[in-house]
Amino acid sequence: MTKLLKGAEVAASMKEKLTAKVAELKEKGICPTLAIVRVGAGEDDLAYERGAIKRLEGIGAAAEVFALPEDVKEEDFLRLIRRLNTEDAYHGILVFRPLPAQISEEKVSRILAPEKDVDGMSRENATGIFLGEKDVPVPCTPKGVLEILDHYGVELDGKNVTLIGRSLVVGKPLMMLLAARNATVRLCHTHTRDLKEACADADIVITAIGCAKAVPGDIFPEHAVVIDVGINTDAAGNLCGDVDYEVACDRVAAITPVPGGVGSVTTSALASNLIEAAQKMADRKTTSSGEGMPDLFYEAHSLADFAGELAGAGPVPGGGGASAYAGVLAAALCSMAGSLTLGKKKYEMVRTDIEKVIARTAEIRGDLLKAMQADAEGFYPLREAYAVPKEDPKREEILENASREASKAPFLMMERIAETITLLEEMQQKGSVMLRSDVACGASLAAAALTSASMNLYINTKGYDADWARDLVQKADDLLAEYLLRAEKISREIMETLR
Numbered sequence: 092m093t094k095l096l097k098g099a100e101v102a103a104s105m106k107e108k109l110t111a112k113v114a115e116l117k118e119k120g121i122c123p124t125l126a127i128v129r130v131g132a133g134e135d136d137l138a139y140e141r142g143a144i145k146r147l148e149g150i151g152a153a154a155e156v157f158a159l160p161e162d163v164k165e166e167d168f169l170r171l172i173r174r175l176n177t178e179d180a181y182h183g184i185l186v187f188r189p190l191p192a193q194i195s196e197e198k199v200s201r202i203l204a205p206e207k208d209v210d211g212m213s214r215e216n217a218t219g220i221f222l223g224e225k226d227v228p229v230p231c232t233p234k235g236v237l238e239i240l241d242h243y244g245v246e247l248d249g250k251n252v253t254l255i256g257r258s259l260v261v262g263k264p265l266m267m268l269l270a271a272r273n274a275t276v277r278l279c280h281t282h283t284r285d286l287k288e289a290c291a292d293a294d295i296v297i298t299a300i301g302c303a304k305a306v307p308g309d310i311f312p313e314h315a316v317v318i319d320v321g322i323n324t325d326a327a328g329n330l331c332g333d334v335d336y337e338v339a340c341d342r343v344a345a346i347t348p349v350p351g352g353v354g355s356v357t358t359s360a361l362a363s364n365l366i367e368a369a370q371k372m373a374d375r376k377t378t379s380s381g382e383g384m385p386d387l388f389y390e391a392h393s394l395a396d397f398a399g400e401l402a403g404a405g406p407v408p409g410g411g412g413a414s415a416y417a418g419v420l421a422a423a424l425c426s427m428a429g430s431l432t433l434g435k436k437k438y439e440m441v442r443t444d445i446e447k448v449i450a451r452t453a454e455i456r457g458d459l460l461k462a463m464q465a466d467a468e469g470f471y472p473l474r475e476a477y478a479v480p481k482e483d484p485k486r487e488e489i490l491e492n493a494s495r496e497a498s499k500a501p502f503l504m505m506e507r508i509a510e511t512i513t514l515l516e517e518m519q520q521k522g523s524v525m526l527r528s529d530v531a532c533g534a535s536l537a538a539a540a541l542t543s544a545s546m547n548l549y550i551n552t553k554g555y556d557a558d559w560a561r562d563l564v565q566k567a568d569d570l571l572a573e574y575l576l577r578a579e580k581i582s583r584e585i586m587e588t589l590r
Contacts (some may be wrong), residue, residue: 105359418504508544
C-alpha cells in the first residue's frame with residue numbers, strides 16, 4: 092500500500108523546535124523578522140505569502156511585506172534591497188521569483204546581503220551550495236524536500252535519485268545537496284527524451300518542473316519514493332503536482348500529495364533559515380560590536396553628509412577625514428570576512444586566529460575615528476596659524492607648532508592602516524574563499540587610505556627641516572614603500588583567482 096508523505100506531520104515536528112529557538116532569541120531582545128519583497132500580486136505569490144506569514148507568526152516570529160507594482164523600475168527595486176540590507180530590524184530578506192523582465196535577477200543576486208538571504212538567492216550563497224559549504228542557507232524548497240525525506244526515514248546514502256527539473260531555485264541546488272548526502276543523482280528535465288528509462292532504477296524520484304501532470308504516473312518502479320515539488324493548476328482549476336497523482340498513488344511505495352506535501356514544509360524551512368540568520372546576526376554583533384568607541388566630531392555626519400561638505404566651497408578637514416573613512420571601511424571589510432567565516436566547520440581550526448583579527452579590527456576602527464577627530468581638531472588651528480599676519484615675528488613658530496600637531500593624526504592613520512593590511516593578508520590566507528573579493532576590496536581601500544594619509548602628512552611637514560619633520564617623513568616613506576606593495580599583492584592575487 093502506498094504511503095502518503097504528508098507535509099503537515101513534518102511541519103508540526105519542526106514547529107516545536109523552531110518555537111523554542113524563537114523564544115530563546117526573544118529573551119535576548121531579538122524577534123526574528125522577515126522582509127518579504129513581492130512584485131505584483133500573482134495568486135501563487137499571495138498564497139505563499141499568506142502561508143509564510145502564518146507560519147512565522149505561529150512560532151512567534153514576524154514578517155513585513157514590501158509590495159511593489161508590476162512595472163517597478165529596476166533601480167527602485169535595487170534601492171529597496173540595499174536599504175533592507177542595512178536595516179537591523181530585518182534579519183532575513185525573501186525575494187519572490189520570478190521577477191519581471193525589467194529587473195535582472197543576476198543584479199539582485201549580487202547585491203542581496205548573503206547574511207540576510209534566506210532562500211539561497213545571493214550569488215555568494217548559491218556558489219557556496221555548489222562548493223559544498225556547510226554554513227550557507229539551503230534554499231527553502233530543497234530544504235523542505237530533505238526535511239520530508241529525513242522525517243520519514245528515507246535513506247539517501249547510496250540510493251539512486253532521479254531529479255526532474257534543473258532550475259536554480261530547486262533542481263540544481265537540490266542536485267548538489269543530494270550528492271553531498273552520497274546519493275547517486277541523475278538530473279533530467281522537460282527535454283529528457285525517455286523519462287521512463289531515466290526512472291527505471293530509481294529509488295527516489297523528485298519532480299520540480301512546474302507543469303501540471305506532465306510526468307506520467309506509470310513510469311516509476313514499485314519501490315520508488317516520489318517527491319512532487321510542483322504546485323500547478325489543472326484544466327479544471329484544481330491544484331495538482333507535476334506527477335499524474337491518480338495513477339502513481341497506487342503504484343509506488345510512497346508519494347507526497349499536492350496540495351499537502353512539500354509546500355506545507357517549505358514555509359517551515361523558510362522559518363528555520365530566518366531564525367539561523369537572526370542568531371548569526373546576534374553573534375556577529377557580540378563578536379565585533381567595537382564597544383567603547385569614543386564620542387566623535389564626525390559622529391553626527393553620515394558619509395553622504397561628509398561627501399556633500401567635501402564637494403562644497405567651504406574649507407573642511409577633508410583629506411584626513413577621507414583617509415580615516417577609507418581606512419575604517421577597509422578594517423570593516425576585513426572584520427566582515429572574519430565574522431562570516433566564523434561558524435563554518437571547515438575553518439574551525441583557525442577560529443581563534445580569526446576572532447583575534449575581528450577584535451583587533453574593531454580597535455583599529457576606533458583608533459581611526461579618534462584620528463579623524465584629532466585631524467579635525469588640528470585642521471582649524473592650522474588655518475588660524477596661516478591667517479597670522481606675515482609681519483608677526485611669531486608667525487613661523489605658530490605655524491610650525493600647528494603643523495607639527497596636525498601631522499600626528501595622519502601618521503597615526505598610516506600606522507593603523509598598515510596594520511589593517513597585515514590583518515587582510517591573514518584573512519586572505521585563513522578566511523573563507525567565498526569572501527576573498529571583500530578582502531581584495533579592503534586591500535584596495537587600505538592602499539588608497541594609506542596614500543591619502545601620507546599626502547596629508549607630507550603637506551603638513553613640507554618646508555620644515557626640523558628633526559620632528561624629517562623623522563615623520565622617513566617613517567611615512569618606509570610605511571608607504573612596504574605596505575602599498577603588500578596591499579597591491581593582495582588585490583592582484585585575489586583578482587587572478589576571480590577572473
